Structure formats: C-alpha cells, structure tokens
Amino acid sequence: MHLIVVGCGRVGAGLATTLTGEGHTVDIIDRSERAFRRLGPEFTGQRIVGSGFDRDDLERAGAKGADALAAVTSGDNTNILTVRIARENYQISRVVARIYDPRRAEIYQRLGIPTVATVTWTIDQVRRHLLPDQGVSDWADASGHLLLVDRLLPEKWAGRSLTELGVPGEVNVVAVSRAGVPRLDVDELLGQEGDVVHLAVLRESLASLDASLNAGRSPLPQQGSAP
Helix, strand or coil, X not given: CEEEEEXXXXXXXXXHHHHHHCCCXXXXXXXXXXXXXXXXXXXXXXXXXXXXXXXXXXXXXXXXXXXXXXXXXXXXXXXXXXXXXHHHHHCCCXXXXXXCCHHHHHHHXXXXXXXXXXXXXXXXXXXXXXXXXXXXXXEXXXXXXXXXXXEECCHHHCCCEHHHHCECCCEEEEEEEECCEEECXXXXXXXXXXXXXXXXXXXXXXXXXXXXXHHCCCCCXXXXXXX
16 A cells, blocks of 8 residues: 655655564655654655645645555644645545644544544554554454454445444444444444444454455345355
8 A cells, every 4th residue: 555644744654664674565654854764764755845735746646546645743723634635635545643632633523534642652643544454453352262352444335334334243333433433332333435344353253344345245145145
C-alpha cells in the first residue's frame, strides 16, 4: 500500500518509519526540512518540503494513487483541511487527523472524519485507522486465541445487516462506531459506508473474516453448499 504522512514530528516520523518497516511505501510532507532528521536510515520514501493542503505537494507525494493519509502536524486546522482535501479531491477513503482540541475532535468524528488525540499511543491509534484490516488487535486473551479487532466496513456492505458478519463460536459483532458515535444495537443496524465494526474473533478465523469482508459475502457457510 502507498501511504502519505503529513507532519514529521515525533508521531509522524515514528509512524512513517513503522509503516516503511512493514513493507508499505510511504512519502512524508513537512514544512521544515530539518524535521526529516527524525527519520531513521531505514526510511526509504520521499521527504517533501511543503504543505499538506497544497495540491502540488500532495501530488508529489502520490496522492492520486494513495491508499491512505494521516495528518499529524501540530495544528488542528491544518490536519482537518489536509484530510478533507485528501478525501474530497483525491478520493483517499482512509484518512485520519490528529486533533488536540477534544471539542473539535467530537465534531469532526460526527462528520465522518476519524481523529486521534495526543496520547502516548498515538502512533498505534493512527495506524489502526489507516490499516484496519491488517491484523492489528486491540486486545487478546491470555491464550492469544481470542482477539478484539476493528474493521472499516467496505462500501459493498452498505445496506446489509451487520449480523451477517457473525459466525457462531468464531466471530461475534460487538459494536459499531458510526460518525464517531458508538452503537451497541448492532442486531438492528444496516451497514453504512464509514462504519467501524468492532468484533470478537478467534485468531484462526481472522483471515476468513477479512476475506469475507473484502469479498462482500457473509462468512457463514451458504445453505446448500457442500459439507
């Protein structure tokens, strides 16, 4: 996947280095060339001196074909403007903005813009929004077999019952976050684009769940199928 990180502070540099180490291509944008000194020698992407809301700079970073973008500068307004341009002008569906003001964060969450606060685990939180289907779990039990995971609902699941994602004894839909608001009444909900679904899943069933999500089919065996 190709990802863009805007802001090369502690969070941006750490995020870019982590993603590069996982095999993704990453370009990073910052107004100060000195900021790039935070990047380790393992970072192989472009270092672009510029702005996250300048279209020329975004296109130099590969915005036209990017899979995800994180805006993690020190300015709330800059981050929000950047992710709006990424989503509206370049159709980058996976975006996340770092927000310092919790009141603003709540407003943007309701508008469907994922945000993260400034906390010690910011890098991991940003990564979860950019790569929700890459096996990162929020929690695992002592045995390591039971996981709690978040998944961004693919567009092809819009209008379908979220209960179709469940498999008795293997996958349980726990809740859904919609426009920043958590919902527990999943049995009554139809999927919407932008939903983040929270699931309890056995580790051995995780790959099957992800394949079903991406294919737009229920992970339950179809009636009449061969045993």
